[in-house]
Amino acid sequence: MNAPTTLSEKDRTAQVRQRLVVIGNGMAGCRAVEEILARDPARFDVTIFGAEPRVNYNRIMLSPVLAGEKAFEDIVINGDVWYSGNGITLVSGDPVVSIDRATQTVIAKSGRVEPYDRLLIATGSDPFIIPVPGKDLAGVVTFRDLDDVDKMLAAAEKGGSAVVIGGGLLGLEAAHGLSLRGMKVTVVHLMPTLMERQLDEAAGYLLKTELERRGQTIVTGGDTAEIVGKDGHVSAVRLKDGRELAADIVVMAVGIRPGTTLAKSAGLEVERGIVVDDHMVTSDPAIMAVGECVQHRGNCYGLVAPLWDMCRALADNACEQPSGYEGSVTSTKLKVSGIDLFSAGDFSGGDGAEDIVMRDAARGLYKRVVVKDNKLVGAVLYGDTADGSWYFDLLKRGEDISDIREALIFGQAFASGGALLDPNAAVAALSDDAEICGCNGVSKGTVVASINAGACSLDAVRSTCKASASCGSCTGLVESLLALTLGGEVQSGPKTMCKCTSFGHDDVRRLILEKNLRSIPQALQELHWKTPDGCSSCRPALNYYLLCAWPGEYEDDQKSRFVNERMHANIQKDGTYSVVPRMWGGLTNPKELRAIADVVEKYNAPMVKVTGGQRLDIFGIKKEDLPAVWADLNAAGMVSGHAYGKSLRTVKTCVGSEWCRFGTQDSTGLGVKLERMTWGSWMPHKFKIAVSGCPRNCAEATIKDFGVVCVDSGYELHVGGNGGIKVRATDLLTKVTTEDEAMEVCAAFIQLYREQAHYLERTAPWIERVGLEHVKTGLFGQPETVKRLAARFRHSQTFCQDDPWAERVAGKDADLHQHLAEVRPLQMENAL
């Protein structure tokens, strides 16, 4: 859907293309354009006007941005590339102020005049401001766009109190975000029940209790009389019963109304919203409208799901294959982490409606379904929303449920006749148009189609049809669909990281970024770890993933490191350690050799060994002597060789053109440069580099994680070699002509490996798992990728290239090396 069409294709049809002008750069406007492009990319010359000075983003994900769970970049739907790639003109920050239907032009605030053949109004909705005194004071904000979020974040930085007026979906999400940002939050809601449009009283009570438990104050039945100000800035909210609530910021989230001003002044038929027919055409046949600004068959929608249906109908019609929109049934989820709440359809009851309710107070569960004429018409789930999509599907299909009525409330497993052994069966039972991904409006049929078209992994599905690519709450469903569609070709579930979690490595890495997880305890909490503090397998992995995700910010957790990395030396079978100082590119000198010899004598090291990586290993050092050994080596200018770490180990070299009669390039020099660039960086596993000066390959570069083979015309770069348990020769990655290019590709390759591999996965199994093509695409698929990856690597290196030995010599973590005390039980021995 996002694939840019080629320019030649556009040029070819330029003469016949119509001018489509879109007012509104939001979710509806851009989605409609996407749908049109998917059908006929050459039909229109598209110009999109946006009032906000930014690209198209996912407005429903503003709540996670406010809550600090996502960054703005994470919620961009279509970036600059989409506009330019599809030849779309984006006029942002310049709102349209009038439509001249007679001349078929729109006029923007700047005076810009744009003619159209077809016009699409997608002006969305405006937040409703209750007309109380003080509503215009500084510090009163709505919750509608990124500017509002920025205002709230700025307020939260100063701390203090926030009052949120409105206890609906939006208000509660705003309250949650501000509360997480450290403000003392009060929610004032006019009705007696929170989210009364979605929840009944019982579920509303559970929600209220949970929010209060989290430290928010909830005032239901609270009617705002006045917003009180001081020096032009809000200071409090006064309720009609006289209560006054202190406020440094007031968020007005009482509702929205369709944005119809432009349409009204253009003389279009407008009731509550802009009136459209089943093809989303307004009273003027040249003008279409879509989204929250429209009124279709008497209904206005304030949720995102109906947009997708409307946009499909609109595009079908615009491309002359009219289908027609028949209205939507909507469902709602509350995006407040840790509170599972789902609501769909109508549960206001009424004639002939029956309620079926189940409560489990101990587990904090509440379920209610409303049945009318043997059909499900509404459902509210609190505490466990796993069956939400099943209920929603039943509801949309209007299926007769009389056969399963008895078991309906217990969910799909029971209603289908006993517990389902295979969780995939639940997904199999969903109809093709059942919604899988709410964030991106992707149906089961679309997901299955993209799997059938070759997307046979979660990542592939995410990149092709966007399902599960936003908040990720439907990941399980998508995985089930993969399993169902591909049958035996995929494993039924992803391999989990360890027994402490149900997530696999890739999911954990993704969620650390998406949920902005910054510490191990936070990750354990947010990712629902099953053990109190993980295990010896997941703790080191999490520590690495956090370190890689937040270079310079994440504080390394010593307790989660394997002993070698904690002690900066290799533990040996007798509990002593061996110490390997770094020898850059395998080079050394008398001073270093003398220092090593002195250490060996001074600390009675029983053995010194030349390693396979061209260095010297000193064995048999006691943990309490390590700092002193390091001090002596440091004094001779030597630093830690990281021979113990999941990190860059050695760069093996041959003598190259400087001495060797066959050498084509300065392999020793390049090896030293590569080691200077890469030392100290933490990796998923140990990482070895070698540089051979000619194809005779004396440095054995073709069994290293990254190998350079110098040839007359430049440098062959090899990756994924392994001389370990399973010997693997490298794959040729690419060939470059200069040392600088070789260094750049090396940095980029390491960063790709660092960001994508599973912990304890060396490059060889990683490349065999993802495929060489994946690595090549990751590096060279787009023009700037190598540069960007290399820049990220270099950035992360600015925090890593400190000698860990020197820190210990200076006294850091001294307790790791010292005994608590020593017991000399002489008297007791005598007594015995």
Add this chain to the structure above:
Amino acid sequence: MIGDWLDIGPVDQITPGTARTLPVVGHDEIAVFRTQANEFYALVNKCPHKQGPLSQGIVHGNVVACPLHNWNISLKTGEALGEDKGCVPTIPLRVDAGRIYLLRSAVIGKRAA
């Protein structure tokens, strides 16, 4: 060094989630653990498998993973968990007014092999 319990110092000399060692002349070295949940345990500092120094392992819950071969040893009972079989002696420990005490007879009760 009087009484049945040996005072080995304040609790804060051990960071939660780690262990420190206590050599005992003529006897086995002891590893004193403090878990993330602030429970304290003492074991002989030798994995029942290949005598790895348990004090250097990763502590999770009330279990330590031996640094040599990743055997999981219960800090409570000294027993190897899971498929592995073996047991390391535990040393009775109590915490009183912020100080750690080990049962003296257990500390010196077993001769080093």
